[in-house]
Amino acid sequence: MPPTDTRYRIRVRMTPRAIDEPHRTSSPLELLFDLTFVVAVAAVTDRFAHDVVGGHALAGIAPFLQVFFAVWWAWMNFTWFASSYDTDDVPYRLLTMVQMAGVLVLAAGVPAAADHSDYGAVTLGYLIMRFALVAQWLRAGAADPAGRRTALRYAGGIAILQAGWILRLVLAETGDLASPAQLPSFIGLAVLELAVPRWAERTAPTNWHPHHIAERYGLFTIILFGESVLAASNGVDRALEAAELSGPLVVIAVSGLVLLFALWWLYFLAPVGEGLSDRRHRSYLWGYGHYGIFAALAALGAGLEVAVEQTGHDLDASPLAICYAVAIPAAAFVTLHWLVHRPLIAEPVIRPAAVLSAATAVLLLPFAAPRTGMAAVIAAIAGVCVLMTAVTILPKADREAWTP
Numbered sequence: 254m255p256p257t258d259t260r261y262r263i264r265v266r267m268t269p270r271a272i273d274e275p276h277r278t279s280s281p282l283e284l285l286f287d288l289t290f291v292v293a294v295a296a297v298t299d300r301f302a303h304d305v306v307g308g309h310a311l312a313g314i315a316p317f318l319q320v321f322f323a324v325w326w327a328w329m330n331f332t333w334f335a336s337s338y339d340t341d342d343v344p345y346r347l348l349t350m351v352q353m354a355g356v357l358v359l360a361a362g363v364p365a366a367a368d369h370s371d372y373g374a375v376t377l378g379y380l381i382m383r384f385a386l387v388a389q390w391l392r393a394g395a396a397d398p399a400g401r402r403t404a405l406r407y408a409g410g411i412a413i414l415q416a417g418w419i420l421r422l423v424l425a426e427t428g429d430l431a432s433p434a435q436l437p438s439f440i441g442l443a444v445l446e447l448a449v450p451r452w453a454e455r456t457a458p459t460n461w462h463p464h465h466i467a468e469r470y471g472l473f474t475i476i477l478f479g480e481s482v483l484a485a486s487n488g489v490d491r492a493l494e495a496a497e498l499s500g501p502l503v504v505i506a507v508s509g510l511v512l513l514f515a516l517w518w519l520y521f522l523a524p525v526g527e528g529l530s531d532r533r534h535r536s537y538l539w540g541y542g543h544y545g546i547f548a549a550l551a552a553l554g555a556g557l558e559v560a561v562e563q564t565g566h567d568l569d570a571s572p573l574a575i576c577y578a579v580a581i582p583a584a585a586f587v588t589l590h591w592l593v594h595r596p597l598i599a600e601p602v603i604r605p606a607a608v609l610s611a612a613t614a615v616l617l618l619p620f621a622a623p624r625t626g627m628a629a630v631i632a633a634i635a636g637v638c639v640l641m642t643a644v645t646i647l648p649k650a651d652r653e654a655w656t657p
Contacts, residue, residue: 266340266396266397267338267340267345267389267392267393267395267396267397268338268340268396268397269337269338269393269397269399269400269459269460270336270337270338270339270460270462271460271462272460272461272462272463273462274462277462277464277465278465278468279465279468279469279472280335280339280341282341282346282349283332283335283339283469284472285353286331286349286352286353286356287328287472287473287476289353289356289357289360290324290327290328290356290473290476291476291479291480292356292357292360293324293356293357293359293360293363294324294476294477294480294551295360295480295483295484296360296361296363296364297317297320297321297324297363297367297551298480298481298484298551298552298554298555298558299484299555300313300316300317300320300363300364300367300368301313301317301367301551301552301555302484302554302555302556302558302559304316304317304367305555305556305559305570305574305575305578306559306562306568306569306570307569307570308568308569308570308571308574310570310574310577310578313367315436316366316367316368316370317367317548317551317552318548319366319436319439320363320366320367320375321544321547321548321551322443322544323359323375323379324356324359324360325543325544325547325548326443326446327352327355327356327359327379327382328473329540330382330386330411331349331352331382331386332466332469332470332473333450333459333461333466333540334386334389334390334393334407334459335349336459336460336461336462336465336466336469337393337459337460337461337462338389338393338397338459344392345389348385348386348388348389349385351381351382351384351385352381352382352385352386354381355378355379355380355381355382355383355384355385356378356382357378358374358377358378358381359374359375359378359379359382360378361374361378362374362375362376362377362378363375370425370432370435372422372425373422373426376418376419376422379415379418380415380418380419383411383412383415386411387408387411387412387415390404390405390407390408390411391404391405391408394408399457400457400459400460402456402457403453403454403456403457403458403459406449406452406453406456407449407450407453410449410452410453411449414442414445414446414449417442417445418442421435421438421439421442447541450537451537458533461536463526463527463529463530463533464526464529464530466529466536466540467525467526467529468526470525470540470543471520471521471525473547474517474520474546474547474550475517477547477550477551477554478513478516478517478550480550480551480554481509481513481550481551481553481554481557482510482513482554483554484554484555484557484558485506485509485510485554485557485558485561487558488557488558488559488560488561488562489502489506489561491562492561492562492563492564499564500628501564501626501627501628502561502564504628504629504631504632505557505560505561505564505627505628505631505632506561508628508631508632508634508635509557509560509561509579509631509635511635511639512553512557512579512583512631512634512635512638512639513553513557515635515638515639515641515642516550516553516583516586516587516638516642518642518646519587519590519603519638519641519642519645520546520590522602522603522645522646523594523597523598523602524598525539525594525597525598528594528597528598528599529597531599532596532597535596535597538593538596538597539593539594539596539597542589542592542593543593545585545589545593546586546589546590546593549582549583549585549586549589550582550586552578552581552582552585553579553582553583553586555578556575556578556579556581556582557579559575559578560575560576560578560579560627560631563575563627564628572622572623572626572627573619573620573622573623575622575627576618576619576622576627576630576631576634577619579631579634580615580616580618580619580630580634581616583615583634583638584611584612584615584616587608587611587612587615587638587641588608588612590603591603591605591608602645603641603645604644604645607641607644607645608641610641611637611638611640611641614637615634615637615638618630618633618634618637621633
């Protein structure tokens, strides 16, 4: 008798999975897919760190956000599709592996995109990923009559916009798209990309699983925290190559780790799975809002890397700029975390007063850098975030202790 597990089937019908499927977790293929994004995120973080080191962080923000959007949106497209139509058969696995190859091509093109606005390799990587994703949606449309219009809308919208990205690249390469028009054209295409899911699901919503989606976002968040730890470790290595172990190096390295621990703790306080299950109509705000949360974590990794590295090198960036490379992402993460989760959670986990106070304090602390030094400022930023996390979790712990 042939095995009944879909993993051994050459072809199965790509019917939607149940919204309330019990014990739905990330598959080994999804975890492998995420690992390819480790390379892409590391490349984006590294290029932004170079911008901060060179003293032109402001000029590097727009390229960083553009390239990170490409990385984030590629992950988003796969994640929400897989939550609805993961059959885990051979064609599905092969097409997903093609998407992984596209991610690696995109990652290879990050330096050129960030340094010279050359999006050739990034666009090629997107073309590879989109080819596989469109094939997945066409396959879903053929097998699922109830969701056929939605699947075909996804496939058509993705294909048309991919043609738009290729046209943008061609016009930029030939000089027909002037440099001042390149950023507005990028923003326009990005807005249209964000509009495709909303437009496609007007006919019939897909069967994404709320707890599965919450887990997938949590796993990608962990990847970004890991990248921040790696970036800071790279900064430590470069600092030790140029100088001996010093007090400021130890303070900044330990404070950066404590800061990441506090933000990690804060992120996973919210019961996202239940919130998505009860308020599916607010999933767009939550899902799209994570672009800012994820970008803030990637930028924070770059800032911590530079802050550690400067203890052993004389950098072009000023102490104030380096401190703000840590403070702005930290404040953005705290603020966006509250804004994104507030509409989803019936009982707010974080109080608005705590968010506002912490974000304000973090943004003001870098002004003390010329007098106190960077190590003291980074330590104070970590202290503020630890305090906010403690203020958030202690009342909850007290309530649980008194609940019979």
